[in-house]
Amino acid sequence: MSIVVSALQSALSSAGFSQRALADGTGISQSTLNRILSGERVAKLPEIILMADALGCTVRQLTGTALSHRVQCAARCSDGASMEAMRQRLLHFMELDAYLDDQAI
Numbered sequence: 001m002s003i004v005v006s007a008l009q010s011a012l013s014s015a016g017f018s019q020r021a022l023a024d025g026t027g028i029s030q031s032t033l034n035r036i037l038s039g040e041r042v043a044k045l046p047e048i049i050l051m052a053d054a055l056g057c058t059v060r061q062l063t064g065t066a067l068s069h070r071v072q073c074a075a076r077c078s079d080g081a082s083m084e085a086m087r088q089r090l091l092h093f094m095e096l097d098a099y100l101d102d103q104a105i
Helices: 003-015 019-026 030-037 045-055 059-063 083-102
Strands: none
Touching: 003 030, 003 045, 003 059, 019 030, 019 045, 045 059, 059 083
16 A cells, blocks of 8 residues: 555545545545545546645645644734644645755746
């Protein structure tokens, strides 16, 4: 079983999502998700991004290269956003930056 499949199954369980709920939240067909989760098909990066967003985790957490253990956040907001929500959005931007840097973009 690949790291992505294992991380996806764990994230699904932690989020309390069914495959149908994840399909509805991402626009990825349930049959495609089933093939990804069974290891029959490799998830493409755009699919991983959609799944990470729907499951409330980061791409790097799903791919086994998480930055989250190195990030500390301190923020103040006036719109009622939670610290965890702001932290997750920040991690998404940091991971995108790291990905683009890795691709020399």
